[in-house]
Amino acid sequence: MTGTRPFKRALDRLQTAGFRPTRQRLGLARLLFEGEHRHVTAEQLHTEAMGADLRVSLATVYNTLNQFTAAGLLREVVVEAGKSYFDTNTSDHHHFFLEGTGRLEDIPGDDVVVQHLPPAPPGTRIARVDVIVRLSADQGEDR
Amino acid sequence: MTGTRPFKRALDRLQTAGFRPTRQRLGLARLLFEGEHRHVTAEQLHTEAMGADLRVSLATVYNTLNQFTAAGLLREVVVEAGKSYFDTNTSDHHHFFLEGTGRLEDIPGDDVVVQHLPPAPPGTRIARVDVIVRLSADQGEDR
DNA sequence: CCCCTGACCTGAAATCGTTCTAAAGTGAGC
DNA sequence: GCTCACTTTAGAACGATTTCAGGTCAGGGG
Numbered sequence: 133m134t135g136t137r138p139f140k141r142a143l144d145r146l147q148t149a150g151f152r153p154t155r156q157r158l159g160l161a162r163l164l165f166e167g168e169h170r171h172v173t174a175e176q177l178h179t180e181a182m183g184a185d186l187r188v189s190l191a192t193v194y195n196t197l198n199q200f201t202a203a204g205l206l207r208e209v210v211v212e213a214g215k216s217y218f219d220t221n222t223s224d225h226h227h228f229f230l231e232g233t234g235r236l237e238d239i240p241g242d243d244v245v246v247q248h249l250p251p252a253p254p255g256t257r258i259a260r261v262d263v264i265v266r267l268s269a270d271q272g273e274d275r
Numbered sequence: 276m277t278g279t280r281p282f283k284r285a286l287d288r289l290q291t292a293g294f295r296p297t298r299q300r301l302g303l304a305r306l307l308f309e310g311e312h313r314h315v316t317a318e319q320l321h322t323e324a325m326g327a328d329l330r331v332s333l334a335t336v337y338n339t340l341n342q343f344t345a346a347g348l349l350r351e352v353v354v355e356a357g358k359s360y361f362d363t364n365t366s367d368h369h370h371f372f373l374e375g376t377g378r379l380e381d382i383p384g385d386d387v388v389v390q391h392l393p394p395a396p397p398g399t400r401i402a403r404v405d406v407i408v409r410l411s412a413d414q415g416e417d418r
Numbered sequence: 419c420c421c422c423t424g425a426c427c428t429g430a431a432a433t434c435g436t437t438c439t440a441a442a443g444t445g446a447g448c
Numbered sequence: 449g450c451t452c453a454c455t456t457t458a459g460a461a462c463g464a465t466t467t468c469a470g471g472t473c474a475g476g477g478g
Contacts, residue, residue: 213358213359239392241393244391244393245389245390247390248387250383252408253380255412255413256411256412259374261408261409265403267395267400
């Protein structure tokens with residue numbers, strides 16, 4: 133039984149992070165943390181919750197995503213003006229962004245390396261380095 | 276006289292790109308393309324225009340920035356959810372982003388290199404690679 | 419030189435994603 | 449069961465951006 137007890141997993145994460153495990157938080161945590169890593173917007177997650185018989189308001193989805201992010205359970209990724217994506221993978225990694233569809237995906241492997249980065253300007257320190265590889269549909273290839 | 280005729284420079288860019296050189300477009304082009312490369316938001320550029328005796332509405336600033344971007348005169352840089360920056364440097368380069376102040380700066384030099392990038396997924400092609408180095412104020416250093 | 423026409427600009431209203439607010443609901447300990 | 453602090457919620461509010469309907473302007477033809 134490896135990872136076959138998703139309910140418990142989500143609950144553990146909430147409690148470890150010091151959240152009271154309410155019905156809404158638990159439900160969202162299950163959607164987010166069961167299975168593979170994922171990238172969602174608030175709107176998407178809300179729609180998905182509705183479909184999964186989890187009654188939760190959009191405001192709560194926003195609140196929860198922000199709380200999870202502050203607690204380090206999620207990471208916010210900025211790729212499109214006026215829209216926030218949340219990534220369940222909080223480790224160091226980078227992203228492919230499908231311009232047409234708005235899909236966001238982790239770049240597989242940990243081997244992307246940024247070289248020849250100049251030092252941070254005086255008085256500042258590097259908080260994070262984000263690499264976003266923007267992809268377009270490859271038109272005219274197989275037709 | 277090298278670059279001492281800014282008016283003509285801005286006008287040339289407009290006409291080359293096929294824009295009718297109206298008072299507003301010319302004024303904005305001068306603010307944008309005279310002098311050093313810069314990073315502006317619509318709001319910033321609008322404020323600056325007001326201060327420079329250029330009467331132009333915020334709607335026009337937005338429209339103009341979008342037109343210039345579509346024509347390849349500007350490049351949009353996404354760093355903060357819910358805010359768009361426009362960069363007058365359209366060549367291949369990357370950015371420092373000062374988290375506290377919202378300042379955006381080109382990373383000097385062309386030598387930042389991203390290595391070990393996996394190939395684009397099937398059916399797609401890499402449109403662009405954006406590297407954003409997020410900086411925080413370096414607290415506790417010199418006090 | 420003036421007129422005409424399509425391109426352009428404008429303030430106001432509309433839209434989008436997100437946050438705030440005030441009030442009702444809920445869970446954990448007593 | 450009762451309480452109280454923490455949660456959730458619907459709806460209003462918000463900031464950034466876009467759209468709209470109408471007036472204005474650039475520039476070629478007469």
